[in-house]
Amino acid sequence: MATFSPGFGGRRRAARDDLPPGQYETHDFPVLSYGPTPHVPRDTWQFTLTDENGARRSWSWQELLDLPQEDITVDIHCVTKWSKFATSWRGVSLDVLLDDVETSADFAVAHSYGGYTTNLPLDDLLDGKAWIAHGYDGQDLEPEHGGPARLLVPHLYFWKSAKWVDGLRLTTTDEPGFWETNGYHAYGDPWREQRYWGD
Ligand SMILES: Nc1nc2c(c(=O)[nH]1)N[C@H]1C(S)=C(S)[C@@H](COP(=O)(O)O)O[C@H]1N2
Ligand SMILES: [Mo]
Numbered sequence: 307m308a309t310f311s312p313g314f315g316g317r318r319r320a321a322r323d324d325l326p327p328g329q330y331e332t333h334d335f336p337v338l339s340y341g342p343t344p345h346v347p348r349d350t351w352q353f354t355l356t357d358e359n360g361a362r363r364s365w366s367w368q369e370l371l372d373l374p375q376e377d378i379t380v381d382i383h384c385v386t387k388w389s390k391f392a393t394s395w396r397g398v399s400l401d402v403l404l405d406d407v408e409t410s411a412d413f414a415v416a417h418s419y420g421g422y423t424t425n426l427p428l429d430d431l432l433d434g435k436a437w438i439a440h441g442y443d444g445q446d447l448e449p450e451h452g453g454p455a456r457l458l459v460p461h462l463y464f465w466k467s468a469k470w471v472d473g474l475r476l477t478t479t480d481e482p483g484f485w486e487t488n489g490y491h492a493y494g495d496p497w498r499e500q501r502y503w504g505d
Pocket of ligand 2: 464
């Protein structure tokens with residue numbers, strides 16, 4: 307997996323083809339939060355799916371845990387240029403939550419306890435590409451990293467992975483979320499370096 311090549315100044319990681327352009331690898335797990343960490347008790351936690359007509363469906367914490375669980379190992383890429391390889395998560399696939407939803411919406415806005423929002427095409431949440439993650443590295447997900455539960459959409463820049471997620475709203479048009487209103491790219495593909503408006 308990891309390949310090292312001897313270089314000037316000691317041990318160096320060889321350039322990896324799994325590092326998107328402009329990124330560097332970190333072994334830390336930086337915390338990036340706009341605003342304070344909300345502390346959400348699991349017994350009042352809820353996740354609400356709202357369709358484009360306003361119809362809602364909610365899951366309690368226990369209902370989330372009663373769904374099929376997946377263990378996921380993925381690389382994550384932050385727009386501030388750190389990437390972290392092979393992070394391990396546990397959670398529920400969005401395919402499960404969206405399974406019996408009939409919708410004509412093409413987009414979604416994820417929203418969070420604390421008010422954060424981020425927009426994604428609905429297709430980017432389906433087919434094994436996105437999860438509601440509540441475990442990290444064999445432990446409960448820590449509040450700083452989005453616990454009780456966060457969205458995990460590793461194929462897009464990590465700002466799309468809304469921490470403290472409390473729902474998804476399906477929309478017929480692409481409605482920019484918090485960072486997308488403030489200069490960040492509407493889609494955010496790390497492989498195409500879609501960091502900011504105009505990229
Ligand atoms: N609710 C919420 N979710 C959020 C953020 C935030 O400020 N609030 N920051 C985003 C950004 S910019 C990144 S890089 C990741 C950071 O996740 P981490 O703190 O677990 O590394 O969370 C994303 N999700
Ligand atoms: Mo970020």
